[in-house]
Structures are given as structure tokens and as C-alpha cells.
Amino acid sequence: MSASNGVLVKVQAVEKSFRRGSEQIHVLSGLNLEVPKGEFLALMGPSGSGKSTLLNLIGGLDRPTGGTVAVAGERIDNMSDRQLAAWRSRHIGLVFQFYNLMPVLTAERNVELPLLLTHLSKAERRQHVKTALSVVGLNDRSGHYPRQLSGGEQQRVGIARAIVTDPTILLCDEPTGDLDRKSGDEILGLLQALNREHGKTIVMVTHDTHASVRASRTVYLNKGQLFASKPED
Numbered sequence: 001m002s003a004s005n006g007v008l009v010k011v012q013a014v015e016k017s018f019r020r021g022s023e024q025i026h027v028l029s030g031l032n033l034e035v036p037k038g039e040f041l042a043l044m045g046p047s048g049s050g051k052s053t054l055l056n057l058i059g060g061l062d063r064p065t066g067g068t069v070a071v072a073g074e075r076i077d078n079m080s081d082r083q084l085a086a087w088r089s090r091h092i093g094l095v096f097q098f099y100n101l102m103p104v105l106t107a108e109r110n111v112e113l114p115l116l117l118t119h120l121s122k123a124e125r126r127q128h129v130k131t132a133l134s135v136v137g138l139n140d141r142s143g144h145y146p147r148q149l150s151g152g153e154q155q156r157v158g159i160a161r162a163i164v165t166d167p168t169i170l171l172c173d174e175p176t177g178d179l180d181r182k183s184g185d186e187i188l189g190l191l192q193a194l195n196r197e198h199g200k201t202i203v204m205v206t207h208d209t210h211a212s213v214r215a216s217r218t219v220y221l222n223k224g225q226l227f228a229s230k231p232e233d
Contacts, residue, residue: 008169008201009035009058014067016053027053029224031067035169040195040202042212044230045221051205052173054221058203059092059171060084072168089117093162097174099154101146101161108133108142111160118165132160135198136190152183159190163200170194172204176211188214 016028027050035041035058043051056062057069060076069077072091079087101110108129115125133139136156146154155175162170172191176184192214194200204215212218220227 006037007034008037008039008072009033009203010068010070011054011058012068012070014054014057014069015065016050016057016062017065026224028057028064031224031226033219033226035201035203037201038195038199039217040192040215041204042215042218043203043205043221044207044209044212044218047207049221050224051221055171055173055203055205058169059094060088089114089165091168093165093167093170095155095158095162095170095172095175097177099146099151099158099178101154101157103146106143106145107138107149107157107160110146110157111164114161114165128164129160132164133157135163135194136160150183151179152186155179155183155187156190159187159194163194168201170200170202172202174205174207176206176208181210184208184211 011031011033014028014031015026018025018027031054033054043054045051053062057064058071060079064077067077068075074087076084076087102113111129111132112125115128120128130139133142136159138153138156138160141149141153146157149157175191176187179187188211191202191204195202204211206212220230222231
């Protein structure tokens, strides 16, 4: 399968269910989604609607029960675990709500972590890290540990770590959920800049309408279904 018409992510007829004891829990039901290359898409919906599940399917962190998921022209729903791991290292940058930084490593060492899986030399890794930290405005904090950084700075380090491999797509799960409004606005501005100035395709899960308005498009998940506008309660 090859990418066509500028569509980067293509989710078709996706089902996702989990078993809880004897009960089958249906999270996603026949879901279809296309994300064009260069889009900044916000996924909204109530808790338990399947937002993070869909994000994980796009990122190859989980597999659908049915249907297909293609990213950058590659079917990822039928890849082996080993193939998926290699694919994620090339294509996916992840930004988390709680940063997920290693407390014993400096900012620059945290950012370098994804590069340790590549064949880059030490000097090349350092240059990539310097570039990523420069993009997020933290070159002067590269030697600081997470405990020495504010929440907003820690999230910037998380974003630098996500972009250091120049991934095809950035997947952000509530990236401002643990930040105050000012820090959150700064992070959203940074994501917009990555999208507009660096051409990064971004899919962001958020419950905050203040965050979603920064995206170029918002879709809503409710009861396993996808809607172009917020469904009535």
C-alpha cells in the first residue's frame, strides 16, 4: 500500500475491544479516519471514549481487533512486534502528559535516548540533540536535570526528545494536561510552530477546548464513533 493524495494516516473500519472477565468491552466501532500530511489534528471526547486507544493504534503501540491502520503508506496493523519497534523508531515521536523524563539524566541525555537505537556516531547524536533543544528554546538548559526544570521546560524537553529523530508524525497525549495555562499556551505555541514552520504532522489528544482551537482540525470521539462536530450529550 502506498500513500496517496497526501494522506499520511489512514484508519479504515477499525474495531477495538477488550475483555474484562466474561464481558467484552467495545472501545472503537468501525472507525474511519484520514489525516493529511502536514495537518495538526485534535482528538476530543469524554473520558473513556477511546481517544488514547486511537492514538496508540496510529503509533503502533497497540493493535486493532479488526480493520486496518496505515501510516506513511505502510500497513502497521499486521506487522510483527519487531517490525513495529523498528517502524516506530523511524516514524513516531511521542509526547506525554507527564513528560516521562529520566530523573537521573540531564535534559540533553534525555533527548538523546531515542538516538541510541540508531547508527549515528556520538558526534552526530550530539548535533541532533543540540538542534532539537534549539528548536524548543532550551539550549541554555541542556545540562539541567528534570528536577531543576519547570513543568513547561520539562515538557519542552519531552518535545525535543520526540522530534530528535525527525519523525514522520508527532503523537501528543494531553500534552498540556499537567501544566498551568501560561505554560500550556507556550507548549501549544511550540506545537503550532512545529506544524507550520517545520511541517510536522501532529495528532493531539486533549480534553481542553482551549488547546483544540490551536489545531487546524478537531474531531470528536464518543461511544467508539468519530464525529466532525461535538455530538449532543
